[in-house]
Amino acid sequence: MNRAERLAAVLDLLNDSGQVEVDDIITKLGVSAATARRDLDTLAEQQLLTRTRGGAIGQSVAYDLPARYKQERHAPEKLQIARAASALVTRGDVVGLCGGTTSTAIAGVLSSRADIAQASPHANLTVVTNAINIAAQLAMRPQIKTVVTGGVVHARSYELVGAYAESVLAQVRLDLAFVGVNGIDPFVGATVNDEREAAVNTLMAGQAARAVLVADSSKIGRVAFATLGALDQFSALITDAGISAEQLAAFGEAGLEVIVA
Incomplete structure (x- = not known):
């Protein structure tokens, strides 16, 4: 799995429940903790998620819907x-x-x-x-x-x-x-x-x-x-x-x- 595929897989995990933990990425994608954290940091820089202690949550949107x-x-x-x-x-x-x-x-x-x-x-x-x-x-x-x-x-x-x-x-x-x-x-x-x-x-x-x-x-x-x-x-x-x-x-x-x- 290359980096682009890995980042997409992380986003898929996030989409399933709205949040993802570093441990989930390690277990499901078979990567190291350092790689999991770097991937989350990269996606956060791209404004695709919000980092939390030990993982990430989906990017929130600042408006209310009907x-x-x-x-x-x-x-x-x-x-x-x-x-x-x-x-x-x-x-x-x-x-x-x-x-x-x-x-x-x-x-x-x-x-x-x-x-x-x-x-x-x-x-x-x-x-x-x-x-x-x-x-x-x-x-x-x-x-x-x-x-x-x-x-x-x-x-x-x-x-x-x-x-x-x-x-x-x-x-x-x-x-x-x-x-x-x-x-x-x-x-x-x-x-x-x-x-x-x-x-x-x-x-x-x-x-x-x-x-x-x-x-x-x-x-x-x-x-x-x-x-x-x-x-x-x-x-x-x-x-x-x-x-x-x-x-x-x-x-x-x-x-x-x-x-x-």
């Missing part, structure tokens, strides 16, 4: 989806992230990647987002260039919506866009609860070379108020193992690739 983020459901599934989404991202990409709990999880996984956090004279990743909580989270990562759309804050979701958000998105090109939804159905398509969020999400998808839907399996078969348009504008859906064989087949017939995290 209740939907605090009382997040299906958190393990969303973390798996976020890791699968991260696997599609190459260092140097321009990535679009809409708002929502799954997109927030993706931002967390991306910011924890050792190759992205590595010191560099240029940004290792560019993220374009209309979610102010994601922007605040990534602003602490010096190797991620964070571009925030304008717009009016939607108090329920912390998403920026409206003409200003759409104007900024119309002027950028994305390598990848990850779009969260409130419902996904092979016949109706992707839907969200708010028509203003739908407009921004649809535009973000249209500005990307590859647009990917991200939704845990509880969203499959559900239909919300506002549609994002035809499924053929998306190249794939990333979901969890809760998707049924019948649902997989239906999406296949609709021409949408499904990545099961």
Whole structure:
């Protein structure tokens, strides 16, 4: 295991419980105490964690989130989806992230990647987002260039919506866009609860070379108020193992690739 792989493994241990001890790193990664401490110090310098006596805790964020983020459901599934989404991202990409709990999880996984956090004279990743909580989270990562759309804050979701958000998105090109939804159905398509969020999400998808839907399996078969348009504008859906064989087949017939995290 090289140093970059080791640092990524330490961050994985941290993500599992929110804290990690030097002894855990020694036992699980088979390294010396001195190496474990150096790795923690390196990650602390990169602002990826906060050192404590004998270990580290996850980096805290100095803002409060709406209740939907605090009382997040299906958190393990969303973390798996976020890791699968991260696997599609190459260092140097321009990535679009809409708002929502799954997109927030993706931002967390991306910011924890050792190759992205590595010191560099240029940004290792560019993220374009209309979610102010994601922007605040990534602003602490010096190797991620964070571009925030304008717009009016939607108090329920912390998403920026409206003409200003759409104007900024119309002027950028994305390598990848990850779009969260409130419902996904092979016949109706992707839907969200708010028509203003739908407009921004649809535009973000249209500005990307590859647009990917991200939704845990509880969203499959559900239909919300506002549609994002035809499924053929998306190249794939990333979901969890809760998707049924019948649902997989239906999406296949609709021409949408499904990545099961």
